[in-house]
Amino acid sequence: MAIFYVYQNQTYAHEHDGGYVWSPQRNKSGGENQGYRIMTEIRKGDFIIHHASTAIQAISIALTDCYDAQQPGALKNAKTDVDWDNEGYRVDVEYVDFDVPLNMRDCKVWLAEHWDQESAFNHKGTGKQQYMCHVSHEHVRFLMEQAKKHQRKGKVLEVINRVYRQAGGEVEVEEEEYTDRIVEKDWQEAQRLTGEALQEKAREASRRKVKPRQTTTTTYYRNPVIAKAAKERAGGVCQLCGMPAPFEDKDGNPYLESHHIIWLSAGGEDTVENTVALCPNCHKRMHVLNEDRVVKVLQSRNRRR
Secondary structure (H helix, E strand, O other), rough: OOOEEEOHHHHHHHHHOEEEEEEEOOOOOOOOOOOHHOOOOOOOOOOEEOOOOOOEEEEEEEOOOOOOEEEHHHHHHHHOOOOOOOOEEEEEEEEEEEEEEEEEEHHHHHHHHHHOOOEEEEOOOOOOOOOOEEEOHHHHHHHHHHHOOOOOOOHHHHHHHHHHHHOOOEEEEEEEEOOOOHHHHHHHHHHOOOHHHHHHHHHHHHOOOOOOOOOOOOOOOOOHHHHHHHHHHHEOOOOOOOOOOOEEOOOOOEEOOEEEEEOOOOOOOOOOEEEEEEOHHHHHHHHHOOOHHHHHHHHHHHHHH
16 A cells, blocks of 8 residues: 655645545646646555645545546536646545644654655655655654644544554554464474475465454564574575674574564565565664665565575
């Protein structure tokens, strides 16, 4: 799932009431706009953060992929300054309104200090005003952290947390339902197995689905068989920087740390395909930065093993 940021302003009320976002394919002069082209990237299940009247007003969830559609009558008849052609792009969405809109003036300084050319804000920390925008995960995490401070419990908090996790943020969720007996059995098995037997057991463990339950802390169970298998596949070399493990552990094995490419808190799975072995430095880098470009590099390298 992807996350987008949209500037609606004069059209927000009409699009909100109609349950959609819409942009023209071209303006009446025949010109294009990056914000129009970005509309075509939206897919069912993606999140959209809605900006209007200098504040984030809502988050919506895409109910459809983007599709070609004529300008809705409500927009055509609205008294706005928008110069739009009738041929356009539309996505049907479910709006989830904030209890208290997030005033973006309060976020301006931080956004300017953390400017990202590819994100939805300019170097002054204000909006690009191009309708639909890409938005960096770092910016999303910051905005969701600020938004949570002002919301009441309910669906809006649930959706904010979902967006926050999708952007790589850690949220207090449920501890997975594993008994001590199962944990101990998996640990002993991970220590005993090696070679193809270990890899086969890791593939078997990947098919085991574990559901979380509510507690007050965030604890995701990580199967030690899968972790050890990832380290064996790496052969003592970090899968990101390509350097040998910096030291050996107390058993004489190259010291690498297992890492989930897509974090469990962001919907990733504890599977062979989603687990790599990194040196401590690269592992810390992924948890501090989690750059999209580097995530794709790790996914590509893990597929080749």
